[in-house]
């Protein structure tokens with residue numbers, strides 16, 4: 426039997442409250458608005474609202490309308506979902522990756538799952554102030570669309586900073602992008618067609634694996650050493666056997682291993698690129714986050730033929746919310762610019778202008794010096810805690826920079842199961858399953874050390890250790 430119209434309407438509203446469309450204390454649409462939107466009579470809306478009020482979902486305020494009642498969510502609750510016991514279920518890697526990504530913004534508990542920088546350094550205040558002052562001055566809005574290449578002042582700052590990576594490029598050899606992810610996507614799109622093979626590191630940052638899959642490309646996972654990065658010998662072998670179209674690598678503080686490719690290997694890699702006449706997409710997003718000494722030279726610094734497309738962003742050094750990145754595409758410049766133009770014409774000027782202004786200030790380099798030392802100490806603390814609490818058979822990467830540590834456990838540990846068990850306790854890690862398309866890292870997981878340590882986060886590491894030890898006994 427069909428439900429009465431006012432009941433249907435009431436159900437619709439309670440669903441919307443559950444889904445967070447209307448939060449506690451928020452005003453609901455007026456009777457007239459709702460009647461018009463849902464094409465039902467005023468009387469039906471009045472009855473639906475009266476019924477919801479009676480059931481404690483909403484309350485009427487004289488002359489103001491209906492509001493979601495403060496207590497309704499606590500009293501009514503969500504029995505079906507809140508009683509569900511989270512347990513491992515088969516999910517595609519894409520779904521699992523999205524789920525892990527969503528956990529980043531979960532304010533409860535301790536999150537080690539994302540490589541997000543600490544946003545409590547003084548630079549964040551400077552970014553905020555610059556944003557406000559730039560917006561107030563409105564200097565970036567006077568010309569309609571920005572140029573497809575991107576804001577000149579930003580490209581100028583990037584070209585100057587590139588010198589630190591040993592890269593000599595002009596302002597007109599750079600294109601700004603919406604973060605490094607966008608730069609990498611533009612590069613892959615411009616260089617490949619569906620079915621082509623891309624050589625990647627193994628383990629590989631899942632954002633890259635997902636992108637490769639979504640473009641209909643195939644990835645070939647090249648063994649990657651926790652100290653020296655992608656194995657040149659293994660890449661050589663793969664190139665002999667497969668028609669690889671492009672090499673995609675994170676040579677400086679790779680995600681998740683935190684390793685750095687030595688300069689000799691970068692030169693050997695360049696020779697291979699020349700021999701096989703292929704391109705390389707270099708993801709240098711962590712290049713300026715070294716723990717000690719100078720930042721590593723980019724592979725691009727050894728590139729005399731424009732084969733390397735150098736990609737990076739301010740997401741790890743300033744704030745990922747700015748969505749400001751760039752690409753120096755070498756001889757593929759025209760293709761990339763066209764790709765960017767057809768995808769978005771140009772980018773919002775304000776964040777680009779903010780990033781340029783911040784880079785131009787001395788405080789940015791001071792911030793980087795502080796951030797590098799802080800991250801070094803936090804990484805060490807994570808490894809110390811892991812040694813204290815995790816099973817003695819564990820292996821851990823020893824990052825020389827970046828924001829993450831990679832843990833490898835005995836084969837009987839299931840990283841995805843660990844992820845769900847931790848999530849149940851409001852603790853987030855990134856399961857190893859995400860970092861390969863061939864299921865190589867089920868017994869691994871990645872943890873970020875970017876945030877300041879607190880008693881709660883230290884206890885969370887101890888809790889992870891407990892779960893691991895239980896799994897060692899049970900499995």
Ligand SMILES: Cc1ncc(COP(=O)(O)O)c(C=O)c1O
Pocket residue numbers: 540603604605606607630632675680708710737738739740745749750
């Ligand atoms: C290796 C790597 N490349 C690219 C990205 C995406 O960077 P962005 O936020 O600048 O798009 C990330 C983000 O975590 C990353 O770790």
